[in-house]
Amino acid sequence: MIAASARIHPLSVVEDGAVIGENVAVGPFCHVGPNVVLGDEVELLTHVVVTGRTTIGRGTRIFPSAVIGGDPQSIHHGGEDTTLTVGERNTIREGVTMNTGTAGGGGKTVVGDENLFLAYSHIAHDCILGNNIILSNNVMLAGHVTVEDRAILGGGSAVHQFARVGRHAFVGGLSAVAYDVIPYGMLNGNPGILGGINVVGMSRSGMDKATIHRVRRAFKEIFEGEGSIRNNAAAIREEYADCVPAMHILDFIAVDSDRALSSPNRGKA
Structure with missing residues (x-):
């Protein structure tokens, strides 16, 4: 179902079964899969792939070469029907990848509202993210990671599977997050060392x-x-x-x- 107010570029493909909300804009060379829901006022700029059983919330903007809702990168995934839910007013920059969940990990990847995902950041299967989070360029979240509200992860940092990053935490660029980071904590280095409290934040x-x-x-x-x-x-x-x-x-x-x-x-x- 495609809302009458939606604007779909003729050089894009929206497969039968997709649900496209009011005032959605799909630019050229995009591909929207049959199980995708694009909420009202979502914008896909160009060369964006949204696939899988994926829901994108109102007002989210997705930039070129992002692939949202791809299969989980897990050897245990057997093609089960899992989901990705992305909230409202997120900004998803160039080359960002977000995967659906796995059956063994709860079956869902969840992203909250008003987050900023900079170029080539990656959100793996079964991650749970809150609101107002910033992932800088090339941040990598492994599977089953939890990131709480208003956390900031610096460019090139990587988070180990099942690790948690608490609210208002700050992770420095190129840091290796092997263990849980407390709320309001500041972590830097490889291996990541907790250096104190995020007073500035x-x-x-x-x-x-x-x-x-x-x-x-x-x-x-x-x-x-x-x-x-x-x-x-x-x-x-x-x-x-x-x-x-x-x-x-x-x-x-x-x-x-x-x-x-x-x-x-x-x-x-």
Whole structure:
């Protein structure tokens, strides 16, 4: 079904079965598969492939040579009917690739709203991404990665499968993210070392200085205390119960994860 207001260039192919919303613009040399849903006001500039069982949310713009909804790059994928869901008002730049999920990983890849994916960044199968995230050029997310709201990943950084990157975290360019990165954390290097708290990002988000100082103090108590990181985090929960950002960190640490925690010491804890 193609809305009457949609503009489809005659040199593009929209297969039967695709759902094309109001005011969608499909430029020349694009290919839209039969199981694709393009929400209202989506724009495919040129030479864009949207395939698989893929849904693209309202107002998302996709630039040339992006391939969205391709099969997962997994030896375990047997052609099962899996999905990719991309939210609203995302900007997907040149050469970006996003894959559908795998049956063994939950069957879905999910991308939130208002994210910026710079050229040639890659989102693998079964990744779950929040909102207002920036992936710089050539960022690579392996399968089953979780990236929370407002995280920023620098150019050429790579995230190991099943790793988590917490909200407002900052990952430096060319860094190797082998282990989970706490919310508001800053990680750099290969192997990635947790260098402290993302004070600049916290300030830009409107967080007041008193709160930032409390989060920095919590960070020191967690990672420089005498006990293990998880025990240190558990011990200070009551003290920081009224500090939302600190609780984001403590809750993140408390969750069972397939990966260890990045730390200031040798990269993991």
